[in-house]
Amino acid sequence: MSDHKTMTLTLIVWRQKGPNDPGKFETYTAKGITEHHSFLEMLDVVNEDLIKEGKDPIAFDHDCREGICGMCSQVVNGVPHGGQERTTVCQLHMRTFKDGDTIYIEPWRARAFPVTRDLIVDRSGLDNIIQAGGYTSCHTGGVADGNALLIPKEIADYAMDAAECIGCGACVASCPNSSAMLFTGAKVAQLAALPQGKAEAAVRVCAMTDALKESGFGNCSNHYECEAACPKGISVKFIARLNREYQKALLK
16 A cells, blocks of 8 residues: 555646647546656556546657657646746656646647647657758768867857757747747757858758748747746757857858
């Protein structure tokens, strides 16, 4: 017998069979939940009960469940990833809720992220931006010594801060304009700061910005919701870098 106290929660969950089907909120009861369950484990428990009742389980995306991949994209009580600072949904634990709570669970809301099913959205728009970034003119012979190309620590740290972006799309879901500028800015800044990325820098930033617009994402109007919702704390300074790189490319 477990000594853990259990909670009973009311879940208001968005259900939608496909991208062309109408969706609606449905109400479920999550029973036997402890503070040690993660949010996704809580949904697993609910789905097990639904399957036993012969009902369709709630479809949601997940992979690593370690806060690394960002696949667990959900809006919890109106906030992407649930609102706990620098925390993905899979790392959100039920200790942050209490017995009797009502929890609203939705997919990302953005034109560029069409709902595939229930809480799963198609985020291929972000892939389009990455693909538009192209390549870097790096030496492809033998493996170079790690210290052969000297990079000042402050630049290496800056690039690593940008590279922390996991491409989950929380920035898009939190932005009133559904902008992917923080995501794109992080990817552009990461390479623009390093010597390996400078050869194609002008072409890259223009191509990625074009892909951003073509995929249906909006523009940035400095609400800063993207930085607040980002589970990796990516700074809006990278949006400023994106704008500077774009202006430099236009001058060329």
